[in-house]
Amino acid sequence: xxxxxxxxxxxxxxxxxxxxxxxxxxxxxxxxxxxxxxxxxxxxxxxxxxxxxxxxxxxxxxxxxxxxx
Numbered sequence: 894x895x896x897x898x899x900x901x902x903x904x905x906x907x908x909x910x911x912x913x914x915x916x917x918x919x920x921x922x923x924x925x926x927x928x929x930x931x932x933x934x935x936x937x938x939x940x941x942x943x944x945x946x947x948x949x950x951x952x953x954x955x956x957x958x959x960x961x962x
Contacts, residue, residue, distance in 0.1 A: 902938045918954040
C-alpha cells in the first residue's frame with residue numbers, strides 16, 4: 894500500500910507516494926545521518942538529476958538496505 898508524504902523542496906510543496914517499507918528504510922537512514930526526513934529527502938532531491946523523486950527515493954532506500962547486508 895502506498896503512503897503519501899508531503900515536503901517543502903526548493904521553496905515549493907510536493908508530495909511523494911511510496912510503499913511503507915521504503916518509508917521505513919528512509920526514516921531509519923535519516924536518523925542514522927542525524928537528519929530530519931525532510932532534510933534527507935531534500936538531499937536526495939538535489940542529487941537526483943532528471944530521475945523522478947519517487948524513483949530516486951526508492952533507489953536510495955535500496956542502496957541503504959544493500960549496504961546494511
